[in-house]
Every structure is written in structure tokens, then in C-alpha cells.
Amino acid sequence: MSGSKSYKPYVSPNDPCDPIKEKSYQTPPHLYMGLQKKDLEQYSPEEALKKGTLWPALFDSYKGFPRKTDGKESNR
Amino acid sequence: MWTYEKKLQYPVKVSECNPKLAKYLIEQYGGADGELAAALRYLNQRYTIPDKVVGLLTDIGTEEFAHLEMIAAMVYKLTKDATPDQIKEAGLEGHYTNHGVSLFYHNTAGKPFEVQHIQSKGDPIADLYEDIAAEEKARATYQWIIDLSDDPDLNDSLAFLREREIVHSQRFREAVELLKDERDRQKIF
Numbered sequence: 001m002s003g004s005k006s007y008k009p010y011v012s013p014n015d016p017c018d019p020i021k022e023k024s025y026q027t028p029p030h031l032y033m034g035l036q037k038k039d040l041e042q043y044s045p046e047e048a049l050k051k052g053t054l055w056p057a058l059f060d061s062y063k064g065f066p067r068k069t070d071g072k073e074s075n076r
Numbered sequence: 077m078w079t080y081e082k083k084l085q086y087p088v089k090v091s092e093c094n095p096k097l098a099k100y101l102i103e104q105y106g107g108a109d110g111e112l113a114a115a116l117r118y119l120n121q122r123y124t125i126p127d128k129v130v131g132l133l134t135d136i137g138t139e140e141f142a143h144l145e146m147i148a149a150m151v152y153k154l155t156k157d158a159t160p161d162q163i164k165e166a167g168l169e170g171h172y173t174n175h176g177v178s179l180f181y182h183n184t185a186g187k188p189f190e191v192q193h194i195q196s197k198g199d200p201i202a203d204l205y206e207d208i209a210a211e212e213k214a215r216a217t218y219q220w221i222i223d224l225s226d227d228p229d230l231n232d233s234l235a236f237l238r239e240r241e242i243v244h245s246q247r248f249r250e251a252v253e254l255l256k257d258e259r260d261r262q263k264i265f
Contacts, residue, residue, distance in 0.1 A: 030243070033246060036246065036250065051236075052086070052236040052243065060239065062238055
């Protein structure tokens, strides 16, 4: 459910820039959580300090705007 | 009162000398949805929020200052040794003219911080909804900076800060749920 969503906006034949045919937006996990349940799984303290959250259920990674390298889309 | 720990909340490492990134990062320093605005917003609203969630606003407001300190460290590292030519190349000459390489609370377009960036309505639900929106906007700002930056070490710290925005938003959403809760209400049948 969480992660990102995408949609395909209208592309005009007269658009000045190369169209991005599919646009996406982020939908991180907290949007779906409500009140956090008790006894959820936890990261180890070291891992939690690195990730920015104690809870795997709240962790979300952001890949960044896809970049073109060698003609291929890359998520870095 | 506060106690200060002389270390950053998360390590800040910058791989390359790219003062342009400082221009982007300054948005999170003195911009409308930046860390300064966040800290001031929560630490001010907490006086008139129900007891149950005062501590939450204090904790998150305090953490925002730790984030502000991380952003400051990034901007400082990226600009402290920049030559005037590099400053010009990065489009920071306006900043340099006024402030040299010192930091200042303004946004990426150079607009100074203003207190109108934050609100305090005195209505707990209105204030918490503003706080949730502020966290989502800060999350989005981090995404756009990560998009613009190709410094992997810097992006690692920014990913940490983005994750904290998610956790804070979750806690503010839970605060709304706590205040909506009807368990304490006296029911008369």
C-alpha cells in the first residue's frame, strides 16, 4: 500500500519539454498506520539510529528522481 | 530548560565541494517549512495544547533544533572554504555580499525568515493539523533536495532527516487521535 503511486497525465503534442509520461508521488507508511499498534517489530538500537526510526513499519526509503544513465532510467 | 549534547543527532558528511547544495539546503534552515520554523512552531504551541500532548510538542520541537544544527553543519561545510568564484558559480553572490560565508536564516530564494511562516491558532485540532502539514511539507522539501543533489553522503543524512519527518507526522496524527478519543467522556444513557 505505501511507497509511491503514479499516474499518467495528458501529454500534448505541443509540449515544449520531453514529456514525463508517468508522474509519481510518495505515500509513506504512516499515512496508513492510524494509532500505532503495541508490540510492533523493532530494529536493533544501532540500526534504529541509522534508519531514523525504531520501527520497520515506519521506515520509508526515497530513491530520488529517476536519472538517465546510458539511456537507462536509474534509481541511484 | 535544555541540556546540550555536543554532537550531531546524525553524522553529517559531505563528499564534494559543491556550494550550490548549500543554496538548496538553506531552504530547510530559514525557509517556511524549515527546521527553525518547525522548532519555533511546536515550542510555542505547546503552552495551549491539552496536557496529554504537551510533552510530544516539547520533544519534537527540541529535536527540530537538532535537525537545524545538522543543516547548519552541512551548509557550513559546503561554503566555509569556497572561493568568491565558486560562490558566484553557485549563485550565492547575493548571500556573500550581505553575509560573507556566515549562515543566515533565509530561504533558497534569499527571502529572510519571517515569523508568519508559523501559526498558533489556540485550537488544538487546528494547530495539530498545521503541524502534520508542516511535517509533510518538510518531507517533500527533503525529497526535492535529494533529487537535486548527487552527493551520496549528504543524501544519506537527508534520508535520515526525511524519515524523522515521517515519524513526527505519525506522532502528530496519533495526538489528534488521542484528543478525539471519547474514553474519558462521561456517558449518560
